[in-house]
Amino acid sequence: MESRIWANIQERFADFVVLQGDVVHKLRVKGMVKGFLFKRKAQGVLEQLQQGAEPKEVGGTLETMPAGAIVKAEVSPGNGSLTLHSQDGAKLDFSTPNSDADVILAAILEKAGRSFSPAQEEIGAVEAALPPMFLGLIAGLFWAAVYDSASKLAAGEEIVVKGRRQGLQKLTIWVADLLGYNGVLAIGAVLGALLLGWLVMRLVKRPLRTVWLPATA
Structure with a gap:
């Protein structure tokens, strides 16, 4: 199954969002080391995902949300993060280093099976x-x-x-x-x-x- 993958690799952790069919996975990988050594490890995880590995098989903490269960989605004012809310109250968030949260969200909502309309609301x-x-x-x-x-x-x-x-x-x-x-x-x-x-x-x-x-x- 073809997947779309977005990554946010930092000094001590890495987050990956994998859109696999109509299911959204968020994988967080942490390491005991930091800097170059951890980034090499995270790059290895990214390559496994790109080669078709299942998110649950590469290690780390996994969150999963069907795109069809999304009832609300948010993009931060700076376009640096997105948050998905599901009908059962679960929440999945992702920070992107490329300020392209709206592009990622658009790709996810395409798989939701229904149309969404944008609106504006004040932050907390x-x-x-x-x-x-x-x-x-x-x-x-x-x-x-x-x-x-x-x-x-x-x-x-x-x-x-x-x-x-x-x-x-x-x-x-x-x-x-x-x-x-x-x-x-x-x-x-x-x-x-x-x-x-x-x-x-x-x-x-x-x-x-x-x-x-x-x-x-």
Whole structure:
């Protein structure tokens, strides 16, 4: 049986979506090693699938969903992932590195045995808040390190660079010396206000994602 295969190979895991007839399989393969060695293993799995091996025969965690059981499908705002919902409440998702989730979904829905119509819906509150919160966490940690250096410099303390991440320590000292104590406080306030404004904007006017629902007569 001819199959269509899409792969997402990362450092420690690989996901494969196999459209086999009118059945969708998602296979996740993990490894104890990472990087080049794991990617070689994942490439081997991909080659087995391309040569006609059954998904259940190549190892890994397997999820299966008949295309005819799909009652709703979603594509993320950036077209980087898709989610399938079946009539029994099961869910199957896949992230693609090629921003072609809509193309993959179109191929799957062709096998559903009925037509689907696209619509737009707002993403959830948690999903909307994640980007500002993630960026805020990273920026907050860096600002805290710069603030610590600025406080020590303002107090006339000598800062000794040692241990791991010495390059990052030198960077925080340089930024603290450049901005000064008051400058660091001002930058922190502005950064916090911008992140809060971005968060509020995304919660009030949430990004839209495309969903596909069975077409009504």
